[in-house]
Amino acid sequence: AQSVTQLGSHVSVSEGALVLLRCNYSSSVPPYLFWYVQYPNQGLQLLLKYTSAATLVKGINGFEAEFKKSETSFHLTKPSAHMSDAAEYFCAVSLPSGNTPLVFGKGTRLSVIA
Amino acid sequence: DAGVIQSPRHEVTEMGQEVTLRCKPISGHNSLFWYRQTMMRGLELLIYFNNNVPIDDSGMPEDRFSAKMPNASFSTLKIQPSEPRDSAVYFCASSFPPDRDSSIGETQYFGPGTRLLVL
Numbered sequence: 001a002q003s004v005t006q007l008g009s010h011v012s013v014s015e016g017a018l019v020l021l022r023c024n025y026s027s028s029v030p031p032y033l034f035w036y037v038q039y040p041n042q043g044l045q046l047l048l049k050y051t052s053a054a055t056l057v058k059g060i061n062g063f064e065a066e067f068k069k070s071e072t073s074f075h076l077t078k079p080s081a082h083m084s085d086a087a088e089y090f091c092a093v094s095l096p097s098g099n100t101p102l103v104f105g106k107g108t109r110l111s112v113i114a
Numbered sequence: 115d116a117g118v119i120q121s122p123r124h125e126v127t128e129m130g131q132e133v134t135l136r137c138k139p140i141s142g143h144n145s146l147f148w149y150r151q152t153m154m155r156g157l158e159l160l161i162y163f164n165n166n167v168p169i170d171d172s173g174m175p176e177d178r179f180s181a182k183m184p185n186a187s188f189s190t191l192k193i194q195p196s197e198p199r200d201s202a203v204y205f206c207a208s209s210f211p212p213d214r215d216s217s218i219g220e221t222q223y224f225g226p227g228t229r230l231l232v233l
Contacts, residue, residue: 043224
């Protein structure tokens, strides 16, 4: 079985500060890992994904994440927060093959303070 | 491309009524997923299809829920009878076959969701 734990249901940062959203996973097989963002009253949009290639993955809007097998982590970072980054962020895991369901974490709400 | 299309976007109904949610996946995608989002349980899979065939429906809460995919461009999720605890946002997502392009085959594209309120 696979599972995802996102530490911190709510993270607040100042505009221009580092964004760090934490994600730890559990999987009996090498996983695929994803970060999705959800803006209010919208669907989920893929930020980035890890599919067993490079461990440091760069995504849209300046976000990146690093897969660390030894720590079973896939934390999301952005060097400088922007007001438009305020949203809900979800980490997800799936089996290492296409077309299989995602297992999501509970989500982290990011607030950006001016 | 129009993306994944879901209808209706909002639905308010009374307990005991039948509710039908609709989804049109992105053209060329061969997998379709139904997820439900609630405050208590977060995002959870209800059912998914590959090539119009249901693969795993273990997430469907009970017999009141049913889903169909009669062809590659349309799926429905039906709740009959509906109950207040079914109130949630229901998302449909679709993805390409994995061997079409290994860089995108794993990505699920989500629709805007249907916000269901059962009174």
